[in-house]
Amino acid sequence: MTMLMAKPVAPSKDKRWKIVEATARRHGNARHALIETLHSVQEAFGFLDEDALRYVANLLQLPMSKVYGVATFYHFFTLRPPGKHTCVVCMGTACYIKGAGELISSVERKYGIKPGQTTADGNLSLLTARCVGSCGLAPAVVFDGEVAGKVTSSDLINRLGKWDEK
Amino acid sequence: MNPEELNKIATAERTMQSQYRHTINVCVAAGCLSSRADQVQQALENEVKQRGLDSHCDVKGVGCLGLCAAGPLVTVDKVTINGQESGRRESSVPELMYQSVTAADAAEIVAALDQAPVQRLVCPTNVPFFTRQKKIVLENSGVIDPERIEEYIAADGYAALLDVLTTKKPMEVVAEITRSGLRGRGGAGFPTGLKWGTVAKAAGATKYVICNADEGDPGAFMDRAVLESDPHRVLEGMAIAAYAVGASQGYIYVRAEYPLAVKRLKLAIRQAERLGLLGTNIFHTPFSFSIEIRLGAGAFVCGEETALIASVEGKRGQPRPRPPYPAEGGLWGAPTLINNVETLANVPAIIRNGADWFAGIGTEKSRGTKVFALAGRVQNTGLIEVPMGITLREIIYQVGGGIPEGRRFKAVQTGGPSGGCIPEQFLDIPVDYESLAQVGSIMGSGGMIVMDETSDMVDVAKFFMEFCMTESCGKCVPCRVGTAQMYDVLEKITRGQATAADVEYLKDLCDVVRNTSLCGLGMTAPNPVLSTLRYFKNEYDARLRPDDHNGNGAAQPVEVAR
Numbered sequence: 001m002t003m004l005m006a007k008p009v010a011p012s013k014d015k016r017w018k019i020v021e022a023t024a025r026r027h028g029n030a031r032h033a034l035i036e037t038l039h040s041v042q043e044a045f046g047f048l049d050e051d052a053l054r055y056v057a058n059l060l061q062l063p064m065s066k067v068y069g070v071a072t073f074y075h076f077f078t079l080r081p082p083g084k085h086t087c088v089v090c091m092g093t094a095c096y097i098k099g100a101g102e103l104i105s106s107v108e109r110k111y112g113i114k115p116g117q118t119t120a121d122g123n124l125s126l127l128t129a130r131c132v133g134s135c136g137l138a139p140a141v142v143f144d145g146e147v148a149g150k151v152t153s154s155d156l157i158n159r160l161g162k163w164d165e166k
Numbered sequence: 167m168n169p170e171e172l173n174k175i176a177t178a179e180r181t182m183q184s185q186y187r188h189t190i191n192v193c194v195a196a197g198c199l200s201s202r203a204d205q206v207q208q209a210l211e212n213e214v215k216q217r218g219l220d221s222h223c224d225v226k227g228v229g230c231l232g233l234c235a236a237g238p239l240v241t242v243d244k245v246t247i248n249g250q251e252s253g254r255r256e257s258s259v260p261e262l263m264y265q266s267v268t269a270a271d272a273a274e275i276v277a278a279l280d281q282a283p284v285q286r287l288v289c290p291t292n293v294p295f296f297t298r299q300k301k302i303v304l305e306n307s308g309v310i311d312p313e314r315i316e317e318y319i320a321a322d323g324y325a326a327l328l329d330v331l332t333t334k335k336p337m338e339v340v341a342e343i344t345r346s347g348l349r350g351r352g353g354a355g356f357p358t359g360l361k362w363g364t365v366a367k368a369a370g371a372t373k374y375v376i377c378n379a380d381e382g383d384p385g386a387f388m389d390r391a392v393l394e395s396d397p398h399r400v401l402e403g404m405a406i407a408a409y410a411v412g413a414s415q416g417y418i419y420v421r422a423e424y425p426l427a428v429k430r431l432k433l434a435i436r437q438a439e440r441l442g443l444l445g446t447n448i449f450h451t452p453f454s455f456s457i458e459i460r461l462g463a464g465a466f467v468c469g470e471e472t473a474l475i476a477s478v479e480g481k482r483g484q485p486r487p488r489p490p491y492p493a494e495g496g497l498w499g500a501p502t503l504i505n506n507v508e509t510l511a512n513v514p515a516i517i518r519n520g521a522d523w524f525a526g527i528g529t530e531k532s533r534g535t536k537v538f539a540l541a542g543r544v545q546n547t548g549l550i551e552v553p554m555g556i557t558l559r560e561i562i563y564q565v566g567g568g569i570p571e572g573r574r575f576k577a578v579q580t581g582g583p584s585g586g587c588i589p590e591q592f593l594d595i596p597v598d599y600e601s602l603a604q605v606g607s608i609m610g611s612g613g614m615i616v617m618d619e620t621s622d623m624v625d626v627a628k629f630f631m632e633f634c635m636t637e638s639c640g641k642c643v644p645c646r647v648g649t650a651q652m653y654d655v656l657e658k659i660t661r662g663q664a665t666a667a668d669v670e671y672l673k674d675l676c677d678v679v680r681n682t683s684l685c686g687l688g689m690t691a692p693n694p695v696l697s698t699l700r701y702f703k704n705e706y707d708a709r710l711r712p713d714d715h716n717g718n719g720a721a722q723p724v725e726v727a728r
Contacts, residue, residue: 030480031480032478032479032480033480034480034481035460035461035463035477035480036460036461036480038463039422039461039463066481069482070480070481070482073465073482073483073639074462074463074464074465074483075463075464075465076422076423076462076463076464077463077464091384092384092385093383093384093385093541093542093579093582093613093615093629093630094384094385094541094542094547094615096384096629097541097542097543097615097617097621097626098542098543129423130382130384130423130464130466130633131382131383131384131385131386131387131423132423133196133381133386133387133390133423133424134196134197134200134234134387135234135385135386135387135539135541135547135613135615136197136233136234136235136237136387136539136540136541136547136548136549137197137200137201137234137235137237137547138541138542138547140200146200147196147199147200148200149197149200149201
């Protein structure tokens with residue numbers, strides 16, 4: 001006897017779910033497509049919320065526990081929405097040796113957020129990266145996806161100042 | 167695709183290139199791109215067009231030119247008119263290089279094409295940074311446009327694949343790689359030929375080849391540079407490996423944090439498929455091979471082969487006990503060959519030039535070259551490829567140009583969180599797998615971080631331990647709990663609250679974690695602590711509780727806790 005599964009329904013009418021569905025379909029909705037599908041959700045929406053995880057679980061016919069387990073295992077996936085702007089300070093060895101720790105402290109002092117946190121107004125997220133691979137330009141900081149090299153504390157604060165809500 | 171067609175593409179590309187009197191190459195690898203090399207390229211293109219020089223001057227984006235510290239970098243080639251040369255330059259050293267170029271310099275550079283170079287921008291290339299290197303893996307980096315397959319083919323690309331498919335049996339390919347003495351460049355240095363042979367002999371109709379591009383070591387960007395500068399080289403290496411072991415499906419497991427590398431890989435795969443260099447019946451032989459990309463998601467442990475396989479299968483990247491080794495039971499239980507990017511990138515050159523050529527470079531047990539990401543407190547930070555057997559001193563003081571600001575060298579760290587810090591007295595040891603292990607470090611994947619007197623070695627040990635603690639996957643107790651315990655002791659030491667007994671306890675922990683962990687992450691996690699304890703014990707002693715000194719120097723002021 002074949003079990004007829006109802007086609008999973010996307011959490012909203014948002015067109016971005018089509019991209020997610022296409023990714024899963026490309027892999028034949030197979031269970032091993034989980035990480036690829038989560039990447040596609042995060043790329044489209046910026047983060048993974050519970051609705052998204054449940055939907056992916058349904059799409060790939062996986063238990064929610066597996067999906068949650070994978071989403072929380074990998075650092076790249078985030079379950080919270082990022083701030084409007086993100087500042088990623090590279091904490092690779094080369095950047096560390098050249099003072100990345102001081103960069104983090106300067107943001108902490110000015111904005112009162114620690115790595116992984118977002119300012120109360122949701123404007124700025126401070127993140128750290130294991131290594132962005134720009135070791136030749138250490139210390140490196142990624143501002144909204146754009147890498148800047150040889151950053152000093154004053155450069156960093158100036159740059160972030162441009163994002164401050166007026 | 168047949169051999170004649172491949173030849174035709176190569177000849178057409180070479181003819182086209184030889185029509186240009188000049189080629190201006192702009193480095194568009196990640197390092198220079200972050201210093202706005204894309205704007206420089208645009209400005210140069212506009213300038214050339216405005217002056218009506220587009221018929222005899224080509225402006226193109228190329229892969230990593232190496233000296234990231236001085237980026238954006240631009241090189242200018244003079245191509246002989248109607249020259250008969252193969253399109254490949256004799257020496258890997260560029261004749262004319264400009265450094266720290268901005269878009270505003272474009273006019274001056276183009277104006278100087280047929281005249282004396284723009285002196286204020288010239289970056290001398292007759293210095294050891296360029297002349298002391300030996301390029302195999304990076305031979306096309308900074309020379310070809312990584313986004314055009316024609317340029318790779320014109321540089322003898324895919325000739326090695328054609329050669330093995332039409333003239334060699336799979337076991338002959340394995341024998342050739344074995345004879346070359348190539349060892350795994352991911353860090354452990356396992357003989358590549360032996361690995362290939364095991365997978366080739368393993369029973370099973372379905373086999374897989376996986377390229378490990380999950381470059382997780384903080385302070386290492388070699389694989390990224392290879393993927394961004396010469397992606398076809400890795401595809402060709404994988405195809406040759408697949409033919410040798412009998413696989414028809416390959417995966418590249420690459421970090422999602424490297425968007426440019428992912429983009430260029432995807433493009434390269436599409437181009438190779440369109441020309442029939444990947445897909446079914448390659449070169450009209452029975453051999454079929456296709457490659458898919460799998461994105462990593464930021465877990466250092468996925469560099470470990472069984473964890474990587476779990477991740478490709480869409481699971482949490484946790485390692486499992488071996489045996490069975492992936493060579494016998496890997497991806498979905500099938501025999502699987504896992505090689506690092508740099509290992510695979512060596513393969514086409516070995517096939518093209520022969521095992522003897524490769525074995526003639528380097529030392530007795532470590533053949534060939536090694537790519538290092540040279541960074542930290544050193545003048546010339548960037549990407550280098552040097553013959554095995556070169557000394558650390560040559561790398562740091564000649565290629566690297568020494569320590570800036572007149573400071574004093576203290577240690578060089580190789581192997582990332584799995585490696586160790588090597589002090590000054592060992593600077594004259596040759597760089598090979600065995601020598602580095604002897605002094606308590608490892609070759610590693612190629613991160614090389616230079617530290618000067620401003621670096622605090624206890625802090626460095628703590629930095630790596632924090633990394634291992636966070637990255638421990640949590641499956642086995644020694645690693646999950648042990649790394650946290652070691653971190654706590656190191657934290658106590660840096661706060662100046664530890665006693666000599668704590669340091670002894672730290673040593674015991676190192677011993678337990680090293681010997682009882684499930685995978686390489688735990689087994690090597692104590693290395694940074696052990697090597698700093700071995701060579702910089704005085705720095706630990708100096709930070710013990712003031713009332714608990716072994717008489718080694720005066721008490722240090724206690725650092726305020728975080």
